[in-house]
Amino acid sequence: MKNVGLVSGQNSGVGPAFPAIEMTSGMKILRPWQRLCDLNGATLDYVLLLPAFLLLALIVVYPIGRLFYNSFLDLRLSSSVDAAQFVGLQNYADVFHDGEFWMALRNTVLVVVITVPGALVVGLGLALLANQVRRARALLRLSLLLPWALPLSFTGLIFAWFFHSEYGVVNDVLQRLGGIEPRMWLTQAWSASAAIWLTIIWKTSSFMALILLAGLQMIPRSLYEAAEVDGASAWQQFRHITLPMLTPSILVALIFRTITALQTFDIPYTMTHGGPGQATETLAMLIHKTTIDYLDVGYGSTLAVMMFVLSLLLSMVYIRFVGRGGGQ
Numbered sequence: 001m002k003n004v005g006l007v008s009g010q011n012s013g014v015g016p017a018f019p020a021i022e023m024t025s026g027m028k029i030l031r032p033w034q035r036l037c038d039l040n041g042a043t044l045d046y047v048l049l050l051p052a053f054l055l056l057a058l059i060v061v062y063p064i065g066r067l068f069y070n071s072f073l074d075l076r077l078s079s080s081v082d083a084a085q086f087v088g089l090q091n092y093a094d095v096f097h098d099g100e101f102w103m104a105l106r107n108t109v110l111v112v113v114i115t116v117p118g119a120l121v122v123g124l125g126l127a128l129l130a131n132q133v134r135r136a137r138a139l140l141r142l143s144l145l146l147p148w149a150l151p152l153s154f155t156g157l158i159f160a161w162f163f164h165s166e167y168g169v170v171n172d173v174l175q176r177l178g179g180i181e182p183r184m185w186l187t188q189a190w191s192a193s194a195a196i197w198l199t200i201i202w203k204t205s206s207f208m209a210l211i212l213l214a215g216l217q218m219i220p221r222s223l224y225e226a227a228e229v230d231g232a233s234a235w236q237q238f239r240h241i242t243l244p245m246l247t248p249s250i251l252v253a254l255i256f257r258t259i260t261a262l263q264t265f266d267i268p269y270t271m272t273h274g275g276p277g278q279a280t281e282t283l284a285m286l287i288h289k290t291t292i293d294y295l296d297v298g299y300g301s302t303l304a305v306m307m308f309v310l311s312l313l314l315s316m317v318y319i320r321f322v323g324r325g326g327g328q
Helices: 032-037 041-070 090-096 099-132 137-149 152-162 169-178 189-216 219-227 233-263 266-271 283-293 297-327
Strands: none
Touching: 041 297, 090 297, 099 137, 099 189, 099 233, 099 283, 137 189, 152 169, 152 189, 152 266, 169 266, 189 266, 219 233, 219 266, 266 283, 283 297
């Protein structure tokens, strides 16, 4: 090899910024970045996506795989990690015979069944109001962000103060209006559950409203004008125009809200710590107690797998409905 030079125009000072080595035959030895640019479209796409795939595998695939692996072990941090034993499906068999698990699952299902539709109804009303208001629209939309922006634990502490038996706002208002004696809202099972459901609906309805408001703004105004010409009432417009056109946004909001409802932890934890007894303990709280308080990582991982599978199944159901709606 001779006449080794730079293809950068080293004599004239003009040319590419990066050199390549030229051989006597006219062939060039390209630098790695130059070879990357010469790849075809499909290959280049995979090469550029490779770092994202590796990062996804590191922060998503590996933790999920490790979670499933730990669920087959008798792994307790109170003893040596080397003493972990493979127990197969024993942890899963223990779950189905665990009364505390079924109580937590019941409470979690109640949170989903009550707060998700409740937040949808309240959020839809707020979205319709924000979409109709002409004056102070920016202020109204900003007010929708406030409950959503508050941290969950902070929201739980605020409403725990509201429902406090001695100096809570709820007891004070009821006593002033109707002379009702103060109640211990958070120490009775039914009232504590109701207080938690109400708090979650207040917290999450703004999230639903923001998604539904975006869907409402995508509906053409001409549809409502044509309906008014035909003499359609406000209810008929809502039933035959707004609701069908808003269905995709409703399904998307339900997917996100249902998954987060299954993972409810902060609000009941800060308001009641799962009490009285286990009346308000959710599945996420049981996982936290088993893994963090009792240091039973194996059984806690099994409970987490159960919650993961439940979330996955519900997501598949929603996505199937979204696909049908899109097809229609």
